[in-house]
Amino acid sequence: MIQSSTSKSQKSPVKGAGLPSSxxxxxxxxxxxxxxxxxILQAFVLMLALFGLWFLFANASENLNRLGMTFGFDFxxxxxGFNISWSLIPYDPSMSYWRVFFVGIVNTLILxxxxxxxxxxxxxxxxxxxxxxxxxxSQLARWYVEIVRNVPLLxxxxxxxxxxxxTLPAPRESYHLGEWFFLNNRGLYVTTLQSAVSWGxxxxxxxxxxxxxxxxxxxxxxxxxLSGSRSSGFYIGLVVWALLAGWVLWFxxxxxxxxxxxxxxxNFSGGAYLPASFGAAFVAMTVYRSAAIAETVRAGMQSIDRxxxxxxxxxxxxxxxxxxxxxxxxxxxxxxxPMTNSWLTSVKDxxxxxxxxxxxxxxxxxxxxxNQTGRAIEIIFMVMGFYIFIxxxxxxxxxxxxxxVQYKVR
Amino acid sequence: MDDLNVKNPxxxxxxxxxxxxxxxxxxxxIFGTIRQRCFxxxxxxxxxxxxxxxxxxxxxxxxxxxxxxxxxxxxxRRQCMDISPDGACWAGVIxxxxxxxxxxxxxxEQWRVxxxxxxxxxxxxxxxxxxxxxRNVILLSWIGLxxxxxxxxxxxxxxxxxxxxxxxxxxxxxxxxxxxxxxxWILSALGKKGxxxxxxxxxxxxxERRIHLLSFVAVWLLIALVMALVLNQVSLEPxxxxxxxxxxxxxxxxxxxxxxxxxxxxxxxxxxxxxLPVIHWLSMTVIELVRSVPLITVLFMAVTLxxxxxxxxxxxxxxxxxxxxxxxxxxAYMAENIRGGLQAIPKGQYEAAATLGLGxxxxxxxxxxPQALRMMIPNIMTSFISLLKDTTLVSIIGLFDIMxxxxxxxxxxxxxxMHTEPLVMISVLFFLFCYSMSQYSLTLEKRLKVDx
Numbered sequence: 001m002i003q004s005s006t007s008k009s010q011k012s013p014v015k016g017a018g019l020p021s022s023x024x025x026x027x028x029x030x031x032x033x034x035x036x037x038x039x040i041l042q043a044f045v046l047m048l049a050l051f052g053l054w055f056l057f058a059n060a061s062e063n064l065n066r067l068g069m070t071f072g073f074d075f076x077x078x079x080x081g082f083n084i085s086w087s088l089i090p091y092d093p094s095m096s097y098w099r100v101f102f103v104g105i106v107n108t109l110i111l112x113x114x115x116x117x118x119x120x121x122x123x124x125x126x127x128x129x130x131x132x133x134x135x136x137x138s139q140l141a142r143w144y145v146e147i148v149r150n151v152p153l154l155x156x157x158x159x160x161x162x163x164x165x166x167t168l169p170a171p172r173e174s175y176h177l178g179e180w181f182f183l184n185n186r187g188l189y190v191t192t193l194q195s196a197v198s199w200g201x202x203x204x205x206x207x208x209x210x211x212x213x214x215x216x217x218x219x220x221x222x223x224x225x226l227s228g229s230r231s232s233g234f235y236i237g238l239v240v241w242a243l244l245a246g247w248v249l250w251f252x253x254x255x256x257x258x259x260x261x262x263x264x265x266x267n268f269s270g271g272a273y274l275p276a277s278f279g280a281a282f283v284a285m286t287v288y289r290s291a292a293i294a295e296t297v298r299a300g301m302q303s304i305d306r307x308x309x310x311x312x313x314x315x316x317x318x319x320x321x322x323x324x325x326x327x328x329x330x331x332x333x334x335x336x337x338p339m340t341n342s343w344l345t346s347v348k349d350x351x352x353x354x355x356x357x358x359x360x361x362x363x364x365x366x367x368x369x370x371n372q373t374g375r376a377i378e379i380i381f382m383v384m385g386f387y388i389f390i391x392x393x394x395x396x397x398x399x400x401x402x403x404x405v406q407y408k409v410r
Numbered sequence: 411m412d413d414l415n416v417k418n419p420x421x422x423x424x425x426x427x428x429x430x431x432x433x434x435x436x437x438x439x440i441f442g443t444i445r446q447r448c449f450x451x452x453x454x455x456x457x458x459x460x461x462x463x464x465x466x467x468x469x470x471x472x473x474x475x476x477x478x479x480x481x482x483x484x485x486x487r488r489q490c491m492d493i494s495p496d497g498a499c500w501a502g503v504i505x506x507x508x509x510x511x512x513x514x515x516x517x518x519e520q521w522r523v524x525x526x527x528x529x530x531x532x533x534x535x536x537x538x539x540x541x542x543x544x545r546n547v548i549l550l551s552w553i554g555l556x557x558x559x560x561x562x563x564x565x566x567x568x569x570x571x572x573x574x575x576x577x578x579x580x581x582x583x584x585x586x587x588x589x590x591x592x593x594x595w596i597l598s599a600l601g602k603k604g605x606x607x608x609x610x611x612x613x614x615x616x617x618e619r620r621i622h623l624l625s626f627v628a629v630w631l632l633i634a635l636v637m638a639l640v641l642n643q644v645s646l647e648p649x650x651x652x653x654x655x656x657x658x659x660x661x662x663x664x665x666x667x668x669x670x671x672x673x674x675x676x677x678x679x680x681x682x683x684x685x686l687p688v689i690h691w692l693s694m695t696v697i698e699l700v701r702s703v704p705l706i707t708v709l710f711m712a713v714t715l716x717x718x719x720x721x722x723x724x725x726x727x728x729x730x731x732x733x734x735x736x737x738x739x740x741x742a743y744m745a746e747n748i749r750g751g752l753q754a755i756p757k758g759q760y761e762a763a764a765t766l767g768l769g770x771x772x773x774x775x776x777x778x779x780p781q782a783l784r785m786m787i788p789n790i791m792t793s794f795i796s797l798l799k800d801t802t803l804v805s806i807i808g809l810f811d812i813m814x815x816x817x818x819x820x821x822x823x824x825x826x827x828m829h830t831e832p833l834v835m836i837s838v839l840f841f842l843f844c845y846s847m848s849q850y851s852l853t854l855e856k857r858l859k860v861d862x
Binding site: 038041042045046049056057059060062063064066133134135136137140146147149150151152153154155156158159162163344348349351352354355362366370376377380383384387388390391392 | 448457462465686689706715717719802813
């Protein structure tokens with residue numbers, strides 16, 4: 001770059017009739033130097049971007065004025081007035097749009113969380129089966145992945161909803177597992193625990209117990225590492241811990257009751273209820289995600305050097321041992337980045353459940369609330385903000401984890 | 411040495427032959443391979459048997475439903491049910507097949523869609539052969555000129571009237587270009603000079619430089635003029651853009667988006683790799699924001715916000731709004747693909763370009779991008795596949811693509827409640843398209859690897 005500019009400036013006096021005036025020379029060098037060009041270009045792009053934004057917002061304010069609409073987030077305090085078919089947090093139509101927003105967020109997160117957990121488990125299994133020596137098994141896994149991957153997710157969701165979940169029997173003839181689980185065309189009714197004490201206390205107690213056990217293990221670790229056997233203090237601590245745990249368990253058994261769903265009239269009461277749309281979206285997305293994850297797992301496993309397989313075989317490890325101790329710990333490093341992407345995608349994909357009316361964020365907020373309030377800009381801003389926040393959060397957390405797992409290179 | 415001096419040497423160990431091992435199991439031949447890989451342990455044998463059982467059960471049920479118990483000829487769903495209650499009713503899908511492919515395009519005009527698609531494919535056909543020179547030019551001409559031919563055929567109207575005279579001129583130029591490609595192909599097969607050399611003797615009398623280019627332009631314009639005279643005689647029935655639908659619309663959206671996504675992606679990717687902070691941060695923000703939201707929200711945004719954010723007198727149809735949204739979305743993803751390609755270019759290429767004295771634009775356009783894009787062809791195919799699958803989302807917005815057409819069959823009074831068969835049908839269609847394309851991109855990837 002610098003060379004070309006100097007060669008040009010050398011040539012120019014030869015080409016020009018006389019000596020160029022110092023002003024033109026200065027102008028020319030200003031246009032030819034990298035530094036000044038960079039400033040000019042950036043200023044130009046910035047101006048263009050700002051002008052674009054100004055243009056859009058000027059239009060928006062004009063159009064809003066013309067249509068008699070206003071901009072602002074005051075509508076969030078207004079009573080929503082419509083019903084949401086299923087919500088994990090308490091909701092009724094007298095609550096505000098804020099509440100609707102949170103109901104949507106919680107439903108989206110619940111759906112994508114379930115999909116991520118189950119999809120990752122199934123996907124890992126299929127990915128490992130795909131590498132099986134048994135050609136029948138590996139081909140079965142391969143065609144599962146190919147078929148699922150090459151059919152659009154939306155078709156699969158609608159297929160599971162209209163073909164499978166909507167054609168289940170009516171509540172009276174529902175499939176049931178004992179007297180605890182009922183599956184019918186309205187959804188899945190499950191038995192739940194009801195606790196006399198608040199769930200916060202229950203969680204705190206359980207977390208405390210786990211923390212105690214962890215502390216005990218941590219405390220006894222140095223002695224174990226040195227001597228190869230546990231100290232007697234450890235066993236005493238374990239007994240105390242077991243007594244404590246038993247007491248907590250006894251307390252829970254007394255404080256909790258089972259809430260069993262039972263058929264009353266045309267519907268079930270008691271227990272918890274998962275709508276058919278949740279089931280369809282969950283199954284379709286899990287299957288789809290598992291195929292994607294199977295591919296990443298397979299690619300990750302195949303990225304390991306063949307020598308590692310052979311070395312594990314030579315030491316005499318069984319296949320399971322070599323997978324658990326040698327192959328998977330190494331594969332994890334190359335699997336994590338695409339796996340993160342896959343999880344992010346499944347959070348985004350959960351928005352497709354809008355097609356079958358599952359009340360997730362896009363459905364309750366971007367469709368119903370937007371139709372009722374007409375506040376398109378604010379609502380789209382909020383919904384996109386949520387997805388962007390989730391993406392940034394997940395990728396930040398997994399980058400942190402990734403850093404700790406990667407090889408430490410000097 | 412003292413302790414080794416033993417008085418009584420121990421008795422020699424007696425040689426006891428180990429019993430002979432059984433002969434090795436044969437590992438060759440069909441049975442050997444099967445025994446070796448499917449039945450080499452108890453666990454594996456059980457697994458094999460389980461898989462066989464599952465496969466048998468699956469295949470039997472699917473075949474029973476889809477073939478043996480299926481009904482292919484019936485007038486409505488009730489008849490289907492009467493003939494065979496537990497089989498597929500393909501009669502409904504068959505009677506709606508045209509709708510699935512062409513949407514609500516007028517039946518008498520559907521040949522235009524066929525001709526248009528065929529022309530597009532014929533135009534791209536020379537790309538398959540490695541012996542044809544200037545394939546880049548053919549691809550670029552397709553991107554730049556084919557849309558005009560397509561729009562003329564799909565929208566119709568009197569030539570140069572409804573769509574404007576500029577569009578008419580471009581259509582003629584496009585058709586003329588296509589003619590030149592094919593006439594040249596035939597002429598070269600016959601061992602003669604190309605059609606574009608026709609005026610070389612004439613042109614060389616008047617000018618000295620760029621004889622071949624000028625001759626080509628002259629031939630091109632001449633054929634375009636002939637085309638214009640011919641096309642002026644025909645007038646096609648106008649078809650409203652709202653009547654586009656089915657698989658046809660799905661492909662239009664996906665191909666338009668992927669073609670626009672490449673330039674958008676190149677600009678964004680170059681911007682993201684730029685050393686200038688403003689440009690770097692702007693492109694990064696755009697890419698990351700678009701990539702972190704789901705497509706459906708971008709579609710909703712296009713449908714609801716575009717009318718608000720653009721001047722009141724700009725008129726939009728839904729397809730244009732959706733195309734804008736899908737292009738931005740695909741562009742952001744493409745940018746990340748292309749960035750991968752740019753990063754894979756060795757640093758020596760940049761340095762060599764700098765040594766030659768090439769500036770930024772020349773380095774990128776002549777050295778870096780051709781290599782990066784070439785390497786990215788399989789990835790571009792993959793993004794086209796995912797785009798094709800994502801295009802089904804426009805049915806949520808209310809465009810009559812193949813998905814919405816399939817769902818609408820269940821609302822037809824003759825085929826009320828028929829959900830399964832259309833969904834299975836379009837799943838199979840999508841599977842065939844996407845699977846064959848992914849296999850093709852795999853072979854391309856292998857070929858590119860060999861080429862390097």
